[in-house]
Amino acid sequence: MPYKLDFQQIRELLTQPEAGxxxxxxxSTMRDYDSLKGVVLNADVFIPFEKIQKIMGRQYxxxxxxxxxxxxxxxxxxxxxxxxxxxxxxxxxFIKSNILPALKANITLTCKSENFKRFSDYKNDRRITASGGxxxxxxxxxxxxxxxxxxxxxxxNRYAMPSDEPAIYVFTVKPTEKTEIRRGTVEPAYGKPGGGxxxxxxxxxxxxxxxxxxxxxAK
Amino acid sequence: MLKFPETGMGYQTxxxxxxxxxxxxxxxVLNAEDIKLPDEYSWLKLENISDVRVKK
Numbered sequence: 001m002p003y004k005l006d007f008q009q010i011r012e013l014l015t016q017p018e019a020g021x022x023x024x025x026x027x028s029t030m031r032d033y034d035s036l037k038g039v040v041l042n043a044d045v046f047i048p049f050e051k052i053q054k055i056m057g058r059q060y061x062x063x064x065x066x067x068x069x070x071x072x073x074x075x076x077x078x079x080x081x082x083x084x085x086x087x088x089x090x091x092x093x094f095i096k097s098n099i100l101p102a103l104k105a106n107i108t109l110t111c112k113s114e115n116f117k118r119f120s121d122y123k124n125d126r127r128i129t130a131s132g133g134x135x136x137x138x139x140x141x142x143x144x145x146x147x148x149x150x151x152x153x154x155x156x157n158r159y160a161m162p163s164d165e166p167a168i169y170v171f172t173v174k175p176t177e178k179t180e181i182r183r184g185t186v187e188p189a190y191g192k193p194g195g196g197x198x199x200x201x202x203x204x205x206x207x208x209x210x211x212x213x214x215x216x217x218a219k
Numbered sequence: 220m221l222k223f224p225e226t227g228m229g230y231q232t233x234x235x236x237x238x239x240x241x242x243x244x245x246x247x248v249l250n251a252e253d254i255k256l257p258d259e260y261s262w263l264k265l266e267n268i269s270d271v272r273v274k275k
Contacts, residue, residue: 186227
């Protein structure tokens, strides 16, 4: 049986990234405190894992038909987006997103004049060397994605940073052409939605490629 | 800590091995200098730690 979400739950899910087009993978605490994993379609209706094949595997299935048979809101106490890596019939019933966290992405090379930003709540960010480079395995984001961040609080939410301190210091990274990076999407973590672009500098960046920090407002 | 890659922007996750043999899993280290531990370990001092293992 599918379950409709209430208004507050829908609003909460809309702040979090999808696992693929039109769906999110979630864990729900039900009215009887049972914990169920499954998918939410359109931030609107929850289908537990064990019901996916029965509901989605029918010959003729439409979203409106699923809504019609769904239980009304009130059956779900709590719902949260979880890792995208749980196998829930993606490829068969759902089109899985090809967006991966950077740690699982292939290595690519930076282009000429491509810039990056690193947000930190430390002015003395230790991943930046005395000679103005990045240490191997340091994270940053693209300059384009960083335009979505206006405050230090935006940064810790978009990049799912574990600190509760706003990341108000912004370093600019201008790597040399063909620097090795892995590029991906931040997964939800530490109660924060993620969803931003993350880039790992696999071998760091060369000297004099990092400037800053500039400072942005905390809130 | 700085020899190891980050887990995400500005942090690394680690397992903290105590001298008692207990292991605190998935603790977060910020800027290679500050560690966030669950409240029940607020008593912990540096001398109680035997190893910090960065998770890859």
